[in-house]
Amino acid sequence: MSGRALAVAALLLAGAAAVPARAGPVIDRIAAARAVSCGAEERPGVAAVEEGSDGPAHGLAVDLCRAMAVAALGPGAQARFTVMDAAKDFEAARAGAFDVLFLSAGTIVSQHLADRIVLGAPAFIETEAVMVPEASPVRTLHDLSGASLCFMIGTGAQRALEAALERDGVAVKRLGFGEDVELRDAYNVGRCTAVAGDATFLAEVRQDGGVHGLKSRLLDAPLALDPVFLATGTADGRWSAMTAWVLQALVLGSAPRSGWTGAGAAPLAEAATPLGFRPGWYAETVGATGTYAELWAKNLGAGSDLKLPPGPNQPWPAGTMVVPASP
Known part of the structure; x- marks a missing residue:
C-alpha cells in the first residue's frame, strides 16, 4: 500500500474512532444471549452431523460461526449451529432468526431469501x-x-x-x-x-x-x-460489516505477506475496531479457532477424512477467496 493510501486510511480510521460504535438490533441480541446463532445447508466437511447421531454439528461453517462469536463477544462466547435440512429451518431464516447464514446461490433463490439477507463474500467455494x-x-x-x-x-x-x-x-x-x-x-x-x-x-x-x-x-x-456465501439479515448493517471483516481477516491470516498484506492480517483486522470489536480481537479469534487455512485443513483437507485440496479456497494468487488491490 502506498504512503498516500496509508495516510488516507489513517484519517478515515481516526474519524471513525471519534464516533462511538452504536450497536444495532442483532448485536444487541447477540450480546444479551452471549451467543451467535448460525445456520447452513448440510454439506460434508462444511456443516454436518454424524449419521444416526444427536451430537453437535461439525465442519468449516461451524468453526467459522465459532470465530464470529469469539470476535464479537470474546473467548467465552457460544456458537449455536443449525444444519438446515427442514422447511422450518428456512422459515426461521426468512424470519431473521439466524445471526449468520452460509448458503449457496441456488438455495438463496429456491428458498426465497434474496430480499431477506445481506449477501457477503464466499465463505467456501464448492x-x-x-x-x-x-x-x-x-x-x-x-x-x-x-x-x-x-x-x-x-x-x-x-x-x-x-x-x-x-x-x-x-x-x-x-x-x-x-x-x-x-x-x-x-x-x-x-x-x-x-x-x-x-x-x-x-x-x-x-x-x-x-x-x-x-x-x-x-x-x-x-x-x-459454486460459492457458499456468508450472509446476514438486513436488520443490522454494523453486524453485517463485522462478519465480513472476521471472514476476510481469517482468510488473510495465511496469505503471503506482500503488497497490501505486507504486515500480515492483524493490522488490517485492527482497522475494523471502530465497528465495535475489542482491541486485539483478531489475535483472540485466531487463538481460539485458527486461520481459515487451518480450519480448511482440519475439516476438508489433509487433517480430515475428505482429503480435498483447497483449490480456489485460498487467497490470491493460489485461489480466489481474497483478491488484494495493487500495492
Missing part, C-alpha cells in the same frame, strides 16, 4: 467435479466419450456437467438418480464409469469405497465452481 476409479485410464472429460456417467438429477452438478459436455462436444451415457444412496451403490459396483457431483460429496463417496472398497480419484479439471 467445486463441481467428476470422479473415476483410481485404476481408470480416464484423465479428462474427453476420455469419457461413450462411457456411462452417473449424477444426481436436478442438481448444480448435473447442470454443470451438461454445460461442460455440450461445450466440449462429448457424448456420454447418462445415468441420473434421485437418491444419493442409489448413486453411491451404482458407482461402487461399476455401473458408472464415472460420477459427477459436488467435490465434498464425491470425497465422501471416495472415503466410503462401498462393499468392494473401491479406490477413486477426482479429475483435475473442475466442471464449475
Whole structure:
C-alpha cells in the first residue's frame, strides 16, 4: 500500500474512532444471549452431523460461526449451529432468526431469501467435479466419450456437467438418480464409469469405497465452481460489516505477506475496531479457532477424512477467496 493510501486510511480510521460504535438490533441480541446463532445447508466437511447421531454439528461453517462469536463477544462466547435440512429451518431464516447464514446461490433463490439477507463474500467455494476409479485410464472429460456417467438429477452438478459436455462436444451415457444412496451403490459396483457431483460429496463417496472398497480419484479439471456465501439479515448493517471483516481477516491470516498484506492480517483486522470489536480481537479469534487455512485443513483437507485440496479456497494468487488491490 502506498504512503498516500496509508495516510488516507489513517484519517478515515481516526474519524471513525471519534464516533462511538452504536450497536444495532442483532448485536444487541447477540450480546444479551452471549451467543451467535448460525445456520447452513448440510454439506460434508462444511456443516454436518454424524449419521444416526444427536451430537453437535461439525465442519468449516461451524468453526467459522465459532470465530464470529469469539470476535464479537470474546473467548467465552457460544456458537449455536443449525444444519438446515427442514422447511422450518428456512422459515426461521426468512424470519431473521439466524445471526449468520452460509448458503449457496441456488438455495438463496429456491428458498426465497434474496430480499431477506445481506449477501457477503464466499465463505467456501464448492467445486463441481467428476470422479473415476483410481485404476481408470480416464484423465479428462474427453476420455469419457461413450462411457456411462452417473449424477444426481436436478442438481448444480448435473447442470454443470451438461454445460461442460455440450461445450466440449462429448457424448456420454447418462445415468441420473434421485437418491444419493442409489448413486453411491451404482458407482461402487461399476455401473458408472464415472460420477459427477459436488467435490465434498464425491470425497465422501471416495472415503466410503462401498462393499468392494473401491479406490477413486477426482479429475483435475473442475466442471464449475459454486460459492457458499456468508450472509446476514438486513436488520443490522454494523453486524453485517463485522462478519465480513472476521471472514476476510481469517482468510488473510495465511496469505503471503506482500503488497497490501505486507504486515500480515492483524493490522488490517485492527482497522475494523471502530465497528465495535475489542482491541486485539483478531489475535483472540485466531487463538481460539485458527486461520481459515487451518480450519480448511482440519475439516476438508489433509487433517480430515475428505482429503480435498483447497483449490480456489485460498487467497490470491493460489485461489480466489481474497483478491488484494495493487500495492
